[in-house]
Amino acid sequence: MHTKSWHSVGPSLDECIKCNICTSYCPVAAVTDLFPGPKYVGPQAQRFRENGQPQTPDHSVDYCSGCRVCNEVCPTGVKIAELNARARAQIVSEKGIPLRNRLLGRNEMLGKLGHIVPGLANFGLHNSFSRVMAEKVMGIARQAPLPHWSTDGSFGDWFKKTQAQRLKSDKKVVYYHxxxxxxxxxxxxKATVAVFEHNGYEVLVPPQNCCGLPMLSNGEFGAAADYHQNNINKLLVYAQAGLDIVGTSTSCTLTLKEEAPELLDMDSDNAKAITNATWDIFEWLRERHELGELKTDFRQMNMVLPYHAPCQYRAHRVGKPAMDIMALIPGIDIRESHARCCGIAGTYGYKKEKYQIAMDVGAELFDFVADQGGDVEMTACDSETCRWQLEHGTDLPSRHPVEILAAAYGLYDLEKRQLL
Amino acid sequence: MNRIQTEVLVIGGGATGTGVAWDAALRGLKVVLVERRDLTHGTSGRYHGLLHSGGRYAVKDSHGAAECIAENQILRVTHAHCIEDTSGFFVVLPEDEGEYPDKFKAGCEAVGIPCVEIPVAEALRREPLLNPRISRVFEVPDGSSDSFLAAHATAQAARNAGAQILTYHEVTSLIMVGGESDRRVAGAVVHNVVTGEDTEIHADMTVNAAGAWTGKLAAMAGIEITIMPSKGTMVAMNHRLVNTVVNRCKSPSDGDIIVPSHTVCVIGTTSINVPEPEPLRIEPWEVKKMLEEGDKMVPGFAQARVLRAWAGVRPLFQDTYTSGKGRDVTRKLALLDHKEREGVAGFLTITGGKWTTFRLMAEATVDDICRHLGTERPCTTATTPVPGAEQGHYWVGHRLHEIEEKHLQSELVCECELVTRTMIENAARRNPLLTLDDLRRDVRLGKGPCQGGFCTYRATGILHEMKKAGSWEVNMSDDASSAAKWEVAYLQSPGHNLVSDADSHEDNGRAANTADSFNPNLLLRDFLQERWKGVTPILWGRQLKQERLDELIYMSLMNVDHLPDKELSSPVTEFYLFDTTPTAEEVADV
Known part of the structure; x- marks a missing residue:
C-alpha cells in the first residue's frame, strides 16, 4: 500500500542512523514495555515489511501514539510517525479493523448522532453502567475523558441563527471548525468568530466534513481518503479565491495541510491548494500581528496559566504561536509546559489497553501543572482531546487559547464559556 | 603430526565443497572436508544470492539454463529454508527492445523454464518503483537464496551422515605418491590456522572444490588449470526497493539484475578479469556503473541509500578459453578428471557452474568418485532435504514476526537485523566460530544500516563473557573433543532460539586451553575493519552520516585505536585490510 511515493515517507527510512535518540525521547516507550520504541517500529521494522507476506510481521507499532516527539528529535529527518501510521494502515488492510477503532475514527458521525437528542445521548453515554459496558463490549476505557454533546445546539446552528448579526467585510476568512x-x-x-470579527474579518463557514485524522490514526486509509477528497471539493473554491482557511483544532489543520496528502499520496494540484491555504488559528493570528494588523486592545488578565502546546504543533513546524500571541496580553503569567505529550494522542488514550499508558505519559504534564501552585484556576491547550485529558488528569478546567484571547478582548466569559 | 584416514577429502567449504561432502557422505563414503577459513568465505559468500531460474542463460547457454531450472526446483525442496520465493521479472526497457525478448521467451520454452508474459500494469502494481517505461515483462521462477545458511545446512547434513568438517584448516601441500607414470594425489597436509597444528589427511580420492583458488590448488599437484578469476562487484542498498528479482531482458551484462535479499536488495555485477582471487579492489567506476544501471530499472535507485559494496570471484573455466571476456564463458559445470587429463590419479576438480547448480556439480563429482573407487551407489541428494528445510521458505518479515510473537524486543543485540543474544550464544556453540565475521554469516550480525555500529561491541562482550565462563571454545577440531555441535538449521530464527545453549553448559575444564586464540580487542578490531572495508567504496550521503556516528562511538568514545594487544592478528586480519592508495585517476581528480 502506498509505496509509490519515492521522495516522501517510505524512503525516509533510509535516513535512519540508528542513533536511538527517538527511543530515548519517546514518551510511550518510557512508560511501557509494550512499545519497543519509534526506531524499532519505524525505520527498523520497515525493512521487514512487504505486502503479501505469509503473516503480518508486527503488531507493536499499534502502541505508537503518533505524538511525533520522535520526528521532532530525529537528527536526520526520518518520518517515523508517518511510517508508523502507514504500517498500521497495512495491518488494518490485512487483518481488518476492530469495531471500536472504526467507531473512534467516526467522530463526526457520533457527533451528528448525539446531536439529535444531546441530553439523552449524554445521559446514555456518561453513566457508569454504559461506560462499563462500553469497556467490556468495545474496549473503550471506562475512565477515559469522553466529551459531552452540546445541549445548547451545535456551532452550525448558532452560526446560522446569528447570521444577521455577523460582521460583513471585504476582509474574509474561512473557518474550519x-x-x-x-x-x-x-x-x-463562537469565541473564534468573535476574535475574527473583532479584527475586522467576515467569517465564512462553508460546508465541510471531518478531516479524517481519526481514521488515519486508526489505519483506515481508504475512508480517510474519501473524507479528504470531500473537503478538497468543498473548500477548493475558497482556496482558489485566495482566502485563508483557518482552523481551531491543531490536529484538523495539520491533517488538511500535510498529514492527509502525505500519508495518502494525494498530491494533486487541488490537494496542494488546500495545503497552502490552510492555517492553524494562532499561526494565522501571529501572521496578522507580524503584519501589524492584529488588534491588541487587551484588558488586564491577572492569571497564572499553564499552557501545553499540543503535539501536532511539532508537525506544523511553526513554533508555539499561541504562546507568542497570549504573551501580548497584559498581566497574564503563562507557564510553558515542556512535557512531551499529554498522553491521549487523539483516540489512543480512549482504548482500554492504552488508557493507563496514556495517563502515565501524561503524568509529566499533570505534575507540571500541579507544580505551578494553588493560584492556577485553569490550563490552556489548543487541541480538544488534549484539553479533555488535561482536565481528566488535573481536575482543573482547560481552555483553548482562542478562548483566552476572546476573553482578553472582553468578548467572552472564560468561566461560563459564552460570549458576553 | 595428526593423521586422518578417509575415503574422500574435499578441499573447499563453499557451496560446491559442502555439496560434495554431503553427497558423498549420504552415499556412505567416509568424508573429510577442509576449508581454509569459515564456510562460504569465498565466492559462495560473496554473490548476490540469486536462485537462478535459468532465464539469464536461456538465449546463449541453453545447457546451463536447463541445469538451472532443474536444480532450482530441487533446491526449493531440499534447501527450502535457505530460499525466499521472490519470483523474478525480466523487464524490457526502451533501450532493450528488439529481437531479444522473443528469443528469450522461446529460449525459456525450449529448456522448460516456466515463463509467463504478464501485463506491465500488473508488474507495476507488484513492483511500484519499477521503471514505468518498460514495454514487456516476463515472469520466471527466480528466487533469492541465503548461501551462508545453505552451505552451513549442507555441511550439517554431511556431518549428520558421518562427514568431518574442518574449517580454518588450510592445505599446505598435497600428498603426492607414485612416479612419473603413476602419479597420484593421496591426500593433503592441512594446517589448523587457529591452533597451529598440522594434520595429514590421507584419502583415496581428493576433490578440488576450491572455487577461485582451484588453479592454485591444482598447481600443488603440478597440474595447470586455466581458471579465469572474474571479479564481480555488487552493491547492497539499505532496504528492498523491489521484492521480486528484476533482470533486464537482454544479453547479460554489467548491473542488469537486482536481487532482493533478506532486508536489502543487491545489484550486480561487473565482470572483470583479475590475476588473483584476493585481494579484490573495488573501483569507483564499478560502484557508479551499478547505481547508474540500477537507476534504469528502478528510477531513483541511485539516490537511495547504499549500504556497502563487495566483490566476489567467478571461477570461470574454459578449456579452450581464448576470448578473454568473462561473459562468453559457459556457466555449465566442469568436472576435471586429472587421471584422464594429466595422468594424476585420485584427484578431481569440480569448477564452473554457479550456486544454483552446486548440488548437480556435487552429484557429478561423487558419481565420478564412485566410479574411481569401483563402487556403485546412487545419488540421493535430490530427494533428501537438509536439516531445517521443514521450516519452509523464509520471508523477509519472519524475524520481525518471531520477535514480536515471542516478545524478544529487549533481547536484541543487532537491532538492524534483529539478532538476539541467544541467537549469538547458540551460533557460537553450534558451529565453529572464530570471528564476528563468522557470526555475521551465521546470523546476519552487523549486516544492516549501521554496519556493526551498535552490535560489534555488544557481540564482543557476549563472546568475551562466554569465553570466560567456558561456554564457548575457539577450537576448530571436529571430533569428540569439539565443543561445537554443528546444529545450524535454526540459527536464523529468533523464535527457535529462546533458550541459550550456554545456560545448560557443564564445566568441562577445557576453557583455559585455548586462551591465545581469542582476544576481545582483536575480535572487535577485526570486525570493525571488515565492515569498514565494505562501506569505504560507497562513503557518501546517508551512509557517510552513519559512519560518522560509528566513528564517534568507536574512535571517540571507546578509543579503539588505542586498545591494547595491537600486535595480535587472527587468520583473517589481513583479509580485512585493503589498499587505500588512490589510483592515478583519483589523484588527478583531487
Whole structure:
C-alpha cells in the first residue's frame, strides 16, 4: 500500500542512523514495555515489511501514539510517525479493523448522532453502567475523558441563527471548525468568530466534513481518503479565491495541510491548494500581528496559566504561536509546559489497553501543572482531546487559547464559556 | 603430526565443497572436508544470492539454463529454508527492445523454464518503483537464496551422515605418491590456522572444490588449470526497493539484475578479469556503473541509500578459453578428471557452474568418485532435504514476526537485523566460530544500516563473557573433543532460539586451553575493519552520516585505536585490510 511515493515517507527510512535518540525521547516507550520504541517500529521494522507476506510481521507499532516527539528529535529527518501510521494502515488492510477503532475514527458521525437528542445521548453515554459496558463490549476505557454533546445546539446552528448579526467585510476568512467544535464545544467556535470579527474579518463557514485524522490514526486509509477528497471539493473554491482557511483544532489543520496528502499520496494540484491555504488559528493570528494588523486592545488578565502546546504543533513546524500571541496580553503569567505529550494522542488514550499508558505519559504534564501552585484556576491547550485529558488528569478546567484571547478582548466569559 | 584416514577429502567449504561432502557422505563414503577459513568465505559468500531460474542463460547457454531450472526446483525442496520465493521479472526497457525478448521467451520454452508474459500494469502494481517505461515483462521462477545458511545446512547434513568438517584448516601441500607414470594425489597436509597444528589427511580420492583458488590448488599437484578469476562487484542498498528479482531482458551484462535479499536488495555485477582471487579492489567506476544501471530499472535507485559494496570471484573455466571476456564463458559445470587429463590419479576438480547448480556439480563429482573407487551407489541428494528445510521458505518479515510473537524486543543485540543474544550464544556453540565475521554469516550480525555500529561491541562482550565462563571454545577440531555441535538449521530464527545453549553448559575444564586464540580487542578490531572495508567504496550521503556516528562511538568514545594487544592478528586480519592508495585517476581528480 502506498509505496509509490519515492521522495516522501517510505524512503525516509533510509535516513535512519540508528542513533536511538527517538527511543530515548519517546514518551510511550518510557512508560511501557509494550512499545519497543519509534526506531524499532519505524525505520527498523520497515525493512521487514512487504505486502503479501505469509503473516503480518508486527503488531507493536499499534502502541505508537503518533505524538511525533520522535520526528521532532530525529537528527536526520526520518518520518517515523508517518511510517508508523502507514504500517498500521497495512495491518488494518490485512487483518481488518476492530469495531471500536472504526467507531473512534467516526467522530463526526457520533457527533451528528448525539446531536439529535444531546441530553439523552449524554445521559446514555456518561453513566457508569454504559461506560462499563462500553469497556467490556468495545474496549473503550471506562475512565477515559469522553466529551459531552452540546445541549445548547451545535456551532452550525448558532452560526446560522446569528447570521444577521455577523460582521460583513471585504476582509474574509474561512473557518474550519472541525467536529469537536461543531458538536461538543460550540463555544470555541463562537469565541473564534468573535476574535475574527473583532479584527475586522467576515467569517465564512462553508460546508465541510471531518478531516479524517481519526481514521488515519486508526489505519483506515481508504475512508480517510474519501473524507479528504470531500473537503478538497468543498473548500477548493475558497482556496482558489485566495482566502485563508483557518482552523481551531491543531490536529484538523495539520491533517488538511500535510498529514492527509502525505500519508495518502494525494498530491494533486487541488490537494496542494488546500495545503497552502490552510492555517492553524494562532499561526494565522501571529501572521496578522507580524503584519501589524492584529488588534491588541487587551484588558488586564491577572492569571497564572499553564499552557501545553499540543503535539501536532511539532508537525506544523511553526513554533508555539499561541504562546507568542497570549504573551501580548497584559498581566497574564503563562507557564510553558515542556512535557512531551499529554498522553491521549487523539483516540489512543480512549482504548482500554492504552488508557493507563496514556495517563502515565501524561503524568509529566499533570505534575507540571500541579507544580505551578494553588493560584492556577485553569490550563490552556489548543487541541480538544488534549484539553479533555488535561482536565481528566488535573481536575482543573482547560481552555483553548482562542478562548483566552476572546476573553482578553472582553468578548467572552472564560468561566461560563459564552460570549458576553 | 595428526593423521586422518578417509575415503574422500574435499578441499573447499563453499557451496560446491559442502555439496560434495554431503553427497558423498549420504552415499556412505567416509568424508573429510577442509576449508581454509569459515564456510562460504569465498565466492559462495560473496554473490548476490540469486536462485537462478535459468532465464539469464536461456538465449546463449541453453545447457546451463536447463541445469538451472532443474536444480532450482530441487533446491526449493531440499534447501527450502535457505530460499525466499521472490519470483523474478525480466523487464524490457526502451533501450532493450528488439529481437531479444522473443528469443528469450522461446529460449525459456525450449529448456522448460516456466515463463509467463504478464501485463506491465500488473508488474507495476507488484513492483511500484519499477521503471514505468518498460514495454514487456516476463515472469520466471527466480528466487533469492541465503548461501551462508545453505552451505552451513549442507555441511550439517554431511556431518549428520558421518562427514568431518574442518574449517580454518588450510592445505599446505598435497600428498603426492607414485612416479612419473603413476602419479597420484593421496591426500593433503592441512594446517589448523587457529591452533597451529598440522594434520595429514590421507584419502583415496581428493576433490578440488576450491572455487577461485582451484588453479592454485591444482598447481600443488603440478597440474595447470586455466581458471579465469572474474571479479564481480555488487552493491547492497539499505532496504528492498523491489521484492521480486528484476533482470533486464537482454544479453547479460554489467548491473542488469537486482536481487532482493533478506532486508536489502543487491545489484550486480561487473565482470572483470583479475590475476588473483584476493585481494579484490573495488573501483569507483564499478560502484557508479551499478547505481547508474540500477537507476534504469528502478528510477531513483541511485539516490537511495547504499549500504556497502563487495566483490566476489567467478571461477570461470574454459578449456579452450581464448576470448578473454568473462561473459562468453559457459556457466555449465566442469568436472576435471586429472587421471584422464594429466595422468594424476585420485584427484578431481569440480569448477564452473554457479550456486544454483552446486548440488548437480556435487552429484557429478561423487558419481565420478564412485566410479574411481569401483563402487556403485546412487545419488540421493535430490530427494533428501537438509536439516531445517521443514521450516519452509523464509520471508523477509519472519524475524520481525518471531520477535514480536515471542516478545524478544529487549533481547536484541543487532537491532538492524534483529539478532538476539541467544541467537549469538547458540551460533557460537553450534558451529565453529572464530570471528564476528563468522557470526555475521551465521546470523546476519552487523549486516544492516549501521554496519556493526551498535552490535560489534555488544557481540564482543557476549563472546568475551562466554569465553570466560567456558561456554564457548575457539577450537576448530571436529571430533569428540569439539565443543561445537554443528546444529545450524535454526540459527536464523529468533523464535527457535529462546533458550541459550550456554545456560545448560557443564564445566568441562577445557576453557583455559585455548586462551591465545581469542582476544576481545582483536575480535572487535577485526570486525570493525571488515565492515569498514565494505562501506569505504560507497562513503557518501546517508551512509557517510552513519559512519560518522560509528566513528564517534568507536574512535571517540571507546578509543579503539588505542586498545591494547595491537600486535595480535587472527587468520583473517589481513583479509580485512585493503589498499587505500588512490589510483592515478583519483589523484588527478583531487
Amino acid at each position: 472541525g467536529c469537536a467544535t461543531m458538536y461538543y464545544e460550540p463555544f470555541i467556535g
